[in-house]
Amino acid sequence: MSIVSLSSQKQPPPWQVVVLVATHLDPKTLAISSCVCKSWLISMSLDQIWQPLCCSHYPSLSTLHNFNNNNNNNNDDSNISYRRLFALAQRASNRRWKPPSKPCISLKNVIFALNIYKNSTCVVSLVKHGNQLSFDKKGVFRFDIDVEQYRRRIPGSVTNIKNGDLGSFDTLGDVRIMWDVILEGYKGVFNVMNCKGKGRFVLGLEGWFSEELPPPGCCSIETVSGLVADLRLGLKLEDGKAMVEKISAGILSIVSWRYLFVEDALRYLQHFLSS
Numbered sequence: 001m002s003i004v005s006l007s008s009q010k011q012p013p014p015w016q017v018v019v020l021v022a023t024h025l026d027p028k029t030l031a032i033s034s035c036v037c038k039s040w041l042i043s044m045s046l047d048q049i050w051q052p053l054c055c056s057h058y059p060s061l062s063t064l065h066n067f068n069n070n071n072n073n074n075n076d077d078s079n080i081s082y083r084r085l086f087a088l089a090q091r092a093s094n095r096r097w098k099p100p101s102k103p104c105i106s107l108k109n110v111i112f113a114l115n116i117y118k119n120s121t122c123v124v125s126l127v128k129h130g131n132q133l134s135f136d137k138k139g140v141f142r143f144d145i146d147v148e149q150y151r152r153r154i155p156g157s158v159t160n161i162k163n164g165d166l167g168s169f170d171t172l173g174d175v176r177i178m179w180d181v182i183l184e185g186y187k188g189v190f191n192v193m194n195c196k197g198k199g200r201f202v203l204g205l206e207g208w209f210s211e212e213l214p215p216p217g218c219c220s221i222e223t224v225s226g227l228v229a230d231l232r233l234g235l236k237l238e239d240g241k242a243m244v245e246k247i248s249a250g251i252l253s254i255v256s257w258r259y260l261f262v263e264d265a266l267r268y269l270q271h272f273l274s275s
Contacts, residue, residue: 018043027053027086050082058089103266105273107131109184110266114145116233116244117176124244140258141265142250177209177231179249181269188273192251193229206248207233213251216271226255227268 022030022044034044054062065085107130116124126145133143179193195211209232215225234246250259251268260268 019046019049022046022049023052027057027090045081045083047082050086054082054086054089058086061085061089100264100267103263103270105183105266105270107133107135107262107266110269110273111182111184113178113180113182114231114247114249115178116247117178119174124247126247135262136259139261139263140250141262142248142259145247145249147244147246175207175209175233177233179229179231181273183273190269190272193231207235209233210252213268216268225268226253227260228252228254230259 018040022033025033030044030049034041051062054065062082062085065080065082110130112126112128112130112133114124114126115122124147126147128145133145136142174197176196177193178191181190181192183189192213193209193211195209197207197209209230211229213225213227213229215223228251229249230252231247231249233244234248235242236245237243251265252259
């Protein structure tokens with residue numbers, strides 16, 4: 001072939017160079033570069049570029065895609081491009097690691113009501129706004145109430161303690177706890193706990209009350225939340241009677257055996273207070 005005939009041949013189109021360069025780019029750069037023009041979009045959407053990326057980042061999806069293609073399945077699953085497959089997998093991954101949204105309610109919007117009964121008699125009744133409670137310094141949804149302090153009628157609180165006298169009793173089954181959370185303006189009420197104690201109680205130790213919490217959502221009857229309302233009573237002996245001295249309450253995860261953080265607890269409570 002003569003030199004003239006060689007020089008007169010048509011030169012390779014620019015998109016071949018683009019494809020060659022694209023094989024060395026990362027997914028983010030490929031996505032940005034494909035926005036330059038239509039020819040770049042076509043060049044950088046080829047399966048020969050995205051298939052190695054899918055195999056590297058999402059091997060299971062890539063294997064499934066290859067299986068569908070090899071079996072000549074004439075459905076939408078086998079026609080999807082590797083670029084589209086990578087985008088779907090990446091969005092799913094981003095959603096998994098996306099931080100949860102901020103709760104729509106805050107501690108200043110909710111009111112906590114705690115009632116303690118000895119048999120059918122209410123011996124302690126406390127009503128406090130969430131922002132008036134002292135929560136754990138690490139941001140954990142667990143608060144302590146010094147009942148002795150509230151006997152002196154703290155401003156802004158509603159108390160009806162009746163000295164917190166539980167009298168004499170042998171088992172925690174004689175004591176019942178009711179814990180309600182009310183959304184300000186009575187826009188919603190959620191009963192966190194309504195249970196009797198279990199086991200025996202020894203003065204000088206804490207009496208433990210717990211109740212499993214329902215899962216959020218309307219279609220979760222057969223599922224579990226993995227959360228437990230936890231409340232402990234500290235009693236002291238005074239003139240031969242058991243007196244409520246301290247109340248500690250929180251929401252505990254039985255999966256990690258840790259108390260929820262305040263934001264996580266509020267996010268859970270809003271499912272019931274906003275419905």
